[in-house]
Amino acid sequence: MLRFLLRRAALIVPTFIGVTLVAFALIHFIPGDPVENISGERGMDAARRARLLHEFGLDRPLPVQYLNYVGQVLHGDLGTSLTTHEPVLREFATLFPATVELAFFALLFALAVGLPAGALAAVKRNTAADYVVMGAALTGYSMPIFWWALLLILFFSVQLGWTPVSGRIAVQYDVAATTGFMLVDTLKAGDWAAFRSALSHLVLPALVLGTIPLAVIARITRSAMLEVLREDYIRAARSRGLGTVRVVVVHALRNALIPIVTVIGLQVGLLLSGAILTETIFSWPGIGNWLIHGVQARDYPVVQGGVLLIATIVITVNLIVDVLYGVINPRIRHG
Amino acid sequence: MDDNVAEPLARAPRWRAFWYTFRHNRGALAGLAIVVVLVLLAVFADVVSPHPPNEQYREATLQPPAWAAGGSARFLLGTDPVGRDILSRLIHGTRLSLAIGFISVALSLSLGIVLGLVAGYCRGVVDTVIMRVMDVMLALPSLLLAIAVVAILGPGLINAMFAIAIVLLPHYVRLTRASVIAEAGRDYVTASRLAGAGPVRLMFDTILPNCTAPLIVQATLGFSNAILDAAALGFLGLGAQPPTPEWGAMLADALEFIQSAPWVVTFPGLAILVTVLAFNLMGDGLRDALDPRLARS
Numbered sequence: 136m137l138r139f140l141l142r143r144a145a146l147i148v149p150t151f152i153g154v155t156l157v158a159f160a161l162i163h164f165i166p167g168d169p170v171e172n173i174s175g176e177r178g179m180d181a182a183r184r185a186r187l188l189h190e191f192g193l194d195r196p197l198p199v200q201y202l203n204y205v206g207q208v209l210h211g212d213l214g215t216s217l218t219t220h221e222p223v224l225r226e227f228a229t230l231f232p233a234t235v236e237l238a239f240f241a242l243l244f245a246l247a248v249g250l251p252a253g254a255l256a257a258v259k260r261n262t263a264a265d266y267v268v269m270g271a272a273l274t275g276y277s278m279p280i281f282w283w284a285l286l287l288i289l290f291f292s293v294q295l296g297w298t299p300v301s302g303r304i305a306v307q308y309d310v311a312a313t314t315g316f317m318l319v320d321t322l323k324a325g326d327w328a329a330f331r332s333a334l335s336h337l338v339l340p341a342l343v344l345g346t347i348p349l350a351v352i353a354r355i356t357r358s359a360m361l362e363v364l365r366e367d368y369i370r371a372a373r374s375r376g377l378g379t380v381r382v383v384v385v386h387a388l389r390n391a392l393i394p395i396v397t398v399i400g401l402q403v404g405l406l407l408s409g410a411i412l413t414e415t416i417f418s419w420p421g422i423g424n425w426l427i428h429g430v431q432a433r434d435y436p437v438v439q440g441g442v443l444l445i446a447t448i449v450i451t452v453n454l455i456v457d458v459l460y461g462v463i464n465p466r467i468r469h470g
Numbered sequence: 471m472d473d474n475v476a477e478p479l480a481r482a483p484r485w486r487a488f489w490y491t492f493r494h495n496r497g498a499l500a501g502l503a504i505v506v507v508l509v510l511l512a513v514f515a516d517v518v519s520p521h522p523p524n525e526q527y528r529e530a531t532l533q534p535p536a537w538a539a540g541g542s543a544r545f546l547l548g549t550d551p552v553g554r555d556i557l558s559r560l561i562h563g564t565r566l567s568l569a570i571g572f573i574s575v576a577l578s579l580s581l582g583i584v585l586g587l588v589a590g591y592c593r594g595v596v597d598t599v600i601m602r603v604m605d606v607m608l609a610l611p612s613l614l615l616a617i618a619v620v621a622i623l624g625p626g627l628i629n630a631m632f633a634i635a636i637v638l639l640p641h642y643v644r645l646t647r648a649s650v651i652a653e654a655g656r657d658y659v660t661a662s663r664l665a666g667a668g669p670v671r672l673m674f675d676t677i678l679p680n681c682t683a684p685l686i687v688q689a690t691l692g693f694s695n696a697i698l699d700a701a702a703l704g705f706l707g708l709g710a711q712p713p714t715p716e717w718g719a720m721l722a723d724a725l726e727f728i729q730s731a732p733w734v735v736t737f738p739g740l741a742i743l744v745t746v747l748a749f750n751l752m753g754d755g756l757r758d759a760l761d762p763r764l765a766r767s
Contacts, residue, residue, distance in 0.1 A: 282742065286739070
């Protein structure tokens, strides 16, 4: 088991090195250099330019610059935002809980609807219910979620006035950010009105972000269930006279969960991609929104640091999923 | 696998078997029909659209669609904030979306096939290096990778295509490599090698034709990903720039009018959804028909 863990963990080292190379290249491939950005339109005399280049270490050979960069990264120094002059890592750490909160509820929604829908489609295979679920899943899977978000805002926020249009909480509530998770913070403060406000702000973005994962989960649940329902032990359970619900939920769904869990682990990248769009539309103060502002403002340290941190998160989560899968299924471990 | 020998005889029944399965998948047929219509619209955009896509009718800004109160048959789907006909812009947008899909998939597929063939055929160090690079690309969420590429190259339609081609690349490489590894040990490959075929001939002429089925499916699904990502980039202001009638950019352009004139936002989004859905339906159908192992049963 330990050998499996070490071997699997060692595999991410080259990937991580590759990601730092991409992040490093990001700054070096863009037209112009930081010194040019400082000098702006008016330009700068050659001597001052050379001095600044030297100061930033930009006159050294590229491999040396890369090693310097990796050294800084390993010390947790991801540079300073050009627009806010805050350290990139600190900005990321402040905003990340908002994205996690959003992604968590999106995934929760996707599971709560996707699992039963997929199971229903499998059990009622080739009936109207199956077609409706699978048609809806394919539509959800094909959805441009930025447009979906706008439609939901138009209907629920503008027409019905049920939910707010943007942000995480109404402005009049001032809750101390101890954990960064708005729902937890408001609960800790015991402020019910603030909690309700935070919850109502969360509903639409979570629904939007959860749409594509929901479709993926419904589809994978259906096919995993169809596999399992063919197995002998299901027939055995049926022949013992167990009711359909019991057979489906206790025997079939539990065994179908292994592929489903893997797929859920792989949704992290999808969730983060979707978070970029969802957060932009709902002005949700998370890392997706931050990153897009960084790109639009040409705030390259933010883009570079954001890319590096998000990739690190995805790599780490994939590693955890892999390891968990190995724990559940010994055949993988010894493969 | 004596298909290579009996090619002329084997081809017809194989094609017929494919068409038989595909024809009985109503979703796939619907997808195919929509794609055909979209291709026709794209090709004949100049003929079918009632107005030029960038013509501004200043006297008719934000006209509602024909069936709504205040709408007129002159502008079937209404006009946008500067008085351009939405229907005409959507039709021209079809051309852009399909071009984006086609070019980025073609770029990505051809490079992916070469890299995948080389990795799967040579194995060893070459394989390791190629696959590790692909792992890095897969570690970045697709839209983030596309945004990073656009951040380097600068926003614009052409750069968005490159970005999307790069995002799609690892999937084609992995798929080709896996099929090559599966095929490379087969007898027909050994026979060809013994007959004196060189590595290039073995890779492209002997092995590749037997790996096409999953690649066709993946390429179709790649189309829908490309169109979706291009629209997302356009929406974020990183893809096609105004006044290009790209669907995502059209949507972003009209965002402030969403409450007063919902149609300026509704139709471009609907166009994206229908197009992506059509390619996904077709892709699912192709998978079921071409690759029985992956059939959804």
